[in-house]
Amino acid sequence: MYLxxxxxxxxxxxxxxxxxxxxxxxxxxxxxxxxxxxxxxxxLDAARGQVxxxxxxxPEEIVFTSxxxxxxxxxxKGAAYASRHKGNHIITSSxxxxxxxxxxxxxxxxxxxxxxxxVSKEGFVxxxxxxxxxxxxxxLITIMHxxxxxxxxxxxxxxxxxxxERGVLFHTDAVQTVGKIKTxxxxxxxxxxxxxxxxxxxxxxxxxLFVRKGVRLEPLLHGGEHEGHFRSGTENVAGIVGLGCAxxxxxxxxxxxxxxxxxxxxRMIDSLLLEIGExxxxxxxxxxLFNNANFGFKYIEGEGxxxxxxxKGIAASTGSACSSKRLEPSHVLTALGLxxxxxxxxxxxxxxxxxTGMQVDYLLEVLPAIVKKLRKLSPMKKxxxxxxxxxxHG
Numbered sequence: 347m348y349l350x351x352x353x354x355x356x357x358x359x360x361x362x363x364x365x366x367x368x369x370x371x372x373x374x375x376x377x378x379x380x381x382x383x384x385x386x387x388x389x390l391d392a393a394r395g396q397v398x399x400x401x402x403x404x405p406e407e408i409v410f411t412s413x414x415x416x417x418x419x420x421x422x423k424g425a426a427y428a429s430r431h432k433g434n435h436i437i438t439s440s441x442x443x444x445x446x447x448x449x450x451x452x453x454x455x456x457x458x459x460x461x462x463x464x465v466s467k468e469g470f471v472x473x474x475x476x477x478x479x480x481x482x483x484x485x486l487i488t489i490m491h492x493x494x495x496x497x498x499x500x501x502x503x504x505x506x507x508x509x510x511e512r513g514v515l516f517h518t519d520a521v522q523t524v525g526k527i528k529t530x531x532x533x534x535x536x537x538x539x540x541x542x543x544x545x546x547x548x549x550x551x552x553x554x555l556f557v558r559k560g561v562r563l564e565p566l567l568h569g570g571e572h573e574g575h576f577r578s579g580t581e582n583v584a585g586i587v588g589l590g591c592a593x594x595x596x597x598x599x600x601x602x603x604x605x606x607x608x609x610x611x612x613r614m615i616d617s618l619l620l621e622i623g624e625x626x627x628x629x630x631x632x633x634x635l636f637n638n639a640n641f642g643f644k645y646i647e648g649e650g651x652x653x654x655x656x657x658k659g660i661a662a663s664t665g666s667a668c669s670s671k672r673l674e675p676s677h678v679l680t681a682l683g684l685x686x687x688x689x690x691x692x693x694x695x696x697x698x699x700x701x702t703g704m705q706v707d708y709l710l711e712v713l714p715a716i717v718k719k720l721r722k723l724s725p726m727k728k729x730x731x732x733x734x735x736x737x738x739h740g
Contacts, residue, residue, distance in 0.1 A: 393590025506535020
């Protein structure tokens with residue numbers, strides 16, 4: 347029972363079928379002039395068109411990368427270096443993915459100034475805060491479309507309008523939203539947008555960056571003239587074909603699948619919060635991804651929850667898969683104002699196409715007992731009970 351779709355999704359049968367020929371018979375280099383190369387180039391162009399259609403942009407504005415992390419790095423470093431003559435200031439939020447935060451930290455060592463905006467208790471970035479942070483030296487704003495841990499969807503369109511009015515390039519990490527909710531780059535008002543195929547039933551190791559026509563970037567990789575000079579290297583044709591197929595499939599039944607998963611998610615949230623005392627939902631209840639539920643449970647460690655759920659055949663996570671081996675509490679949850687001990691007690695459950703009502707029923711049966719078991723063993727719980735007895739007896 348897999349409830350960790352925010353970390354990755356299974357490769358769809360359709361994407362695998364589309365990719366298979368390009369591992370064997372259609373193995374040409376898309377830069378070659380002969381028939382094998384032309385065949386690969388045609389497949390690459392078709393996939394570029396599929397991705398562009400999903401984002402409502404021109405195929406020439408799609409740059410294929412190795413995934414979300416590279417897309418974020420290319421967008422942020424590329425824009426920063428290309429605009430260094432204009433200014434050295436970048437605006438981001440305190441709850442971005444490590445691919446954005448670590449890149450910004452790196453640029454600070456290169457002489458750039460970065461403003462890390464706070465968020466509300468539900469994880470929202472204030473458009474007013476973004477506007478107030480802009481200076482004459484601001485060259486880039488980078489705010490994620492939806493948070494990978496708590497699922498909160500940011501007011502990207504509002505921020506996009508501010509960025510346009512002030513003449514500042516705007517990038518969004520949309521790795522968690524592309525393939526799930528409509529991501530029209532024109533409605534969002536972004537100049538760049540990152541995505542990754544494995545988040546919507548495509549292959550791992552392939553992604554894309556939307557770069558609006560006219561945006562200047564300094565490439566990270568130098569060599570040939572691939573991907574409009576933005577990204578040198580022989581293209582991963584099989585992966586790109588899989589990405590294009592996954593994008594096209596995601597657009598077909600997006601609304602119906604969103605409604606189905608949202609109903610399951612809401613039943614899960616309502617039942618668990620009612621059944622388990624001293625628990626809460628992290629992030630916004632209303633403006634969140636339809637498949638995301640991030641819970642907090644007092645007096646327990648999220649790692650213990652994940653391990654015991656795994657023992658029951660349920661795959662879940664404490665937060666971002668990219669930082670799951672780190673011991674410190676989630677930077678996202680502490681940014682919401684949670685103390686470290688409460689941030690440690692988080693559980694992220696993310697649904698997908700294969701999630702059924704029977705699976706949710708099984709989770710609702712198993713999880714309350716696991717929480718109860720862990721609390722019996724918890725020194726934090728025992729300490730709280732001891733303090734309560736001490737106060738009661740004066």
